[in-house]
Amino acid sequence: MVAISKFKQKQRATMELSENPFIVAFKAPANETEEERIRRVRAFQDAQRVSRQIDESLQEAKRILDRRKRATRILLLGQAESGKSAVLKNFQLAFTPQQFQKERDVWKTIIQLNLISSVRTLLNILNDVDPNGQSLMTPPHTPGSHSNSPLNSKLRRIHLVLSPLLSMETDLKNILFSAGSSPREIRVTAGTTWKSKLGFRDSATSQQNSQLTNAQNIVKTNLVKLLEASKNDIDSLWKDEDTQRALQEREINLRDSPGFFLDDVERITSPSYQPTDSDIVRARVRTDGVEEHHLVLETARLKGNDFYITDVSGMRSARHSWIPFFDDAQAILFLAPLMFNQMLEEDPHVNRLEDSLLLWKEICSNVLLANCNIIIFFNKMDILRRTLESGVEVRKYVPSYGDAPNEVASVTKYFKDRFKGYHRKLSPKPRTFIAHETSAIDIHSTTALVITVHEGIIRDNLEKSDMI
Ligand SMILES: Nc1nc2c(ncn2[C@@H]2O[C@H](COP(=O)(O)OP(=O)(O)O)[C@@H](O)[C@H]2O)c(=O)[nH]1
Ligand SMILES: [Mg+2]
Structure with a gap:
């Protein structure tokens, strides 16, 4: 047989x-x-x-695919400047602190450039030109509008002293970043190339970039020297009474703008400056394209577990590129700052909050996302609080708000109810509305929150797979 x-x-x-x-x-x-x-x-x-x-x-492809299937997959969505990358940095801080540490040098240069951008913005405001250097209408009796005003001679001197710093910033941006970087912002293409140009080395990129190091080190050293030499002028430009008055008269709150570091001049211009975790979360670069981050957890309890976070460009023109990532996502973190009094950077006719609501409706009603958890972060709560405290009235921008109290709790509830209403009405299948009020630059509370959110996503997906 x-x-x-x-x-x-x-x-x-x-x-x-x-x-x-x-x-x-x-x-x-x-x-x-x-x-x-x-x-x-x-x-x-x-x-x-x-x-x-x-x-x-x-x-190998199958191994990667299997690993991906087992991992948590999160998609960060929201308009430009809503805080997606800042939330991502909080995830990195909470789960992959060693990896985060390796990127510190990259952020150092970004923060130095952010500081110079604020100086440029300030000089432009005082010279009555917009952030891109275009002339603005000058109100008749603002400081700087009369050629014989004392501010003008002071301004001229500071402008002159700081001009090498400004031109170095322009040169550096041209060398290091996408052609589209404007005077106001640093614009990078998704991926690791821009980080490796700033000195970041990982095993995949270390070889090809080793020749770049010398030239870049020289540029970076010169930047540090020039910043140190300009320290007092930057500081006195910012703290000057006339400057502060000019900002007030124009109702410009520079402190709430992305990448603001003028309160930290002494620290950032020091040759021994090392960015803190909080500095890194506050740093601003605009990402063009979609970046997928693979986080292999380093923390003891979850060691070796991994998840994928996709960070997208929030610009209106880029939103079509989100769709391919809908298929794969287990959870969406939607960032919606309650900026009722601000307009979009890319379209100054569109109110930021209205744009967020439109985007929210699209995401809630999307059938591809019917089984996906959506968690909303009402981000930039610190800015909302300061805005209301400074006396800006919601009803002037949102007439339907009526005479309700102009206070954080009431304003938040009003907008939260609107988001919640659309969520209930438009979701293809019933799902729970999960909302958090956040200030992503407050790393203490945000890292704690992202740990809770991560646990919630895992629990929810386990329950879903049990039901199948
Ligand atoms: N004040 C304040 N700034 C924030 C907050 N969240 C993000 N930012 C800052 O706003 C800017 C834009 O955030 P970013 O994460 O780059 O936005 P993204 O375009 O959605 O990725 C950055 O300079 C952040 O540090 C927040 O809650 N409060
Ligand atoms: Mg971003």
């Missing part, structure tokens, strides 16, 4: 071998010469090697 089945197995294997197209293709022809045989055997070995490589890369 056993002998027969072994015979059959051997017969089947021989048959399979004779039907294998690979073997058939390299079968020895009749009357083959020795030279032809050598060539045929070599071609056969080459083909076998290629085939093995293909098998290996298929297996």
Whole structure:
């Protein structure tokens, strides 16, 4: 019995071998010469090697895919400047602190450039030109509008002293970043290239960038020297009474603008400056394109577990590029700052909060996302609080708010109810409305929150897979 089945197995294997197209293709022809045989055997070995490589890369792709399926997959959505990248940094701080530490040097240069951008913005405001250098209408009796005003001579001197710093910033931006970087902001293309240009090394990029180091080190050293030399002028420009009055008259709150570091001039211009975690979360670069971050958790309890966070560009023109990522996401973190009195950077006719609500409606009603948890972060709560405290009235921007109290709790509840209403009405299937009030630059509370949110997502997905 056993002998027969072994015979059959051997017969089947021989048959399979004779039907294998690979073997058939390299079968020895009749009357083959020795030279032809050598060539045929070599071609056969080459083909076998290629085939093995293909098998290996298929297996690797499958391993990656399996790992991805097991991991938590989070998609960060929201308009530009809503705080997506700041939330991502909080995730990195909470779960991959060692990796976060490696990027500190990259952020140092970004923060130094952010500081110079604020100086430029300030000089432009005082010169009555917009942040991109275009002339603005000058109110008739503001400081700086009269050629003989004392501010003008002071301004002229400071402008002159700081002009090498401003031109260095322009040169650096041109060397390091996308062509689209404007005087106001640093614009980078998604991926790690921009980080490696600023000195970040990981195993994948270390070799190809080693030649860049020298030139970049010189540029970075010069930047540090120039910043140190300009320290007092930057500080006195910012703290000057006339400057502060000019900002007040124009109702510009520079402190709430992205990448604001003018309160930290002393620290940031020091040659030994090392960014704190909080500095890094406050730093601003605009990302074009979609960045996927693979976080392999370093914290003891979850060590080795991993998740993927996708950070997108929030610009209106870029939102179509989000769709391919909908399929794969287990949870969406939607960032909605309650900036009822601000307009979009890319379209100054569109109110930020109205834009957020429109975007929210689209996300809630999207059938591709019907099974996805959506968690909303009402971010920038610190800015909302300061805005209301400074006396800005919601009803002037949102007439339907009426005479309700102009206070954080009431204003938040009003807008939260609107978001909640659309969530209930537009979701293709019923799902829980989960909302948090956040200030992503407050790393203490935000890192704690993202840990809770992460646990919630895992729990929810386990429950869902149990139900299936
Ligand atoms: N004051 C304040 N600034 C924030 C908050 N969240 C983010 N930012 C800052 O706002 C700017 C834009 O945030 P970012 O995360 O780059 O926005 P993204 O375009 O959605 O990725 C950055 O300078 C952040 O540090 C917040 O809650 N409060
Ligand atoms: Mg971003």
